[in-house]
Amino acid sequence: MSSPHAPAHEDAHEAHHGHSHGHEAGHGTFKSYMIGFVLSVILTAIPFWLVMAEVFSSPAVTAAWIMGLGAIQIVVHMIFFLHMNPRSEGGWTLMALLFTILLVVIALSGSLWVMHHLNTNMMPMNPEMMKNMP
Numbered sequence: 272m273s274s275p276h277a278p279a280h281e282d283a284h285e286a287h288h289g290h291s292h293g294h295e296a297g298h299g300t301f302k303s304y305m306i307g308f309v310l311s312v313i314l315t316a317i318p319f320w321l322v323m324a325e326v327f328s329s330p331a332v333t334a335a336w337i338m339g340l341g342a343i344q345i346v347v348h349m350i351f352f353l354h355m356n357p358r359s360e361g362g363w364t365l366m367a368l369l370f371t372i373l374l375v376v377i378a379l380s381g382s383l384w385v386m387h388h389l390n391t392n393m394m395p396m397n398p399e400m401m402k403n404m405p
Contacts, residue, residue, distance in 0.1 A: 310347045311347060318337040349371065
């Protein structure tokens with residue numbers, strides 16, 4: 272709120288642009304968007320390279336790297352494109368970031384657990400059994 276001696280056009284300007292001085296949400300600059308874009312491209316290209324070049328002999332190691340880089344990319348998007356930081360919205364965006372990280376960990380670990388158990392408990396099929404399938 273402005274002082275009684277401040278010009279009325281400052282209040283109108285503040286209301287028009289929606290500036291709230293209680294929140295420190297940063298609006299992205301061209302430089303920050305470009306940094307986010309370059310990091311996103313790199314974090315997309317690395318997993319592609321890991322798979323295509325068969326860098327690791329173990330598929331589990333490759334999958335772990337891909338999931339880790341994917342989680343890092345989520346954080347990059349939240350910071351550079353959604354402008355989340357500890358100061359914005361009174362710290363609530365930081366809580367949203369932590370909650371998102373928790374959900375990603377639960378989703379990734381649950382998916383791996385389910386896929387591992389499906390693979391382990393799947394009935395083995397030999398070629399002769401496949402011929403008798405409907």
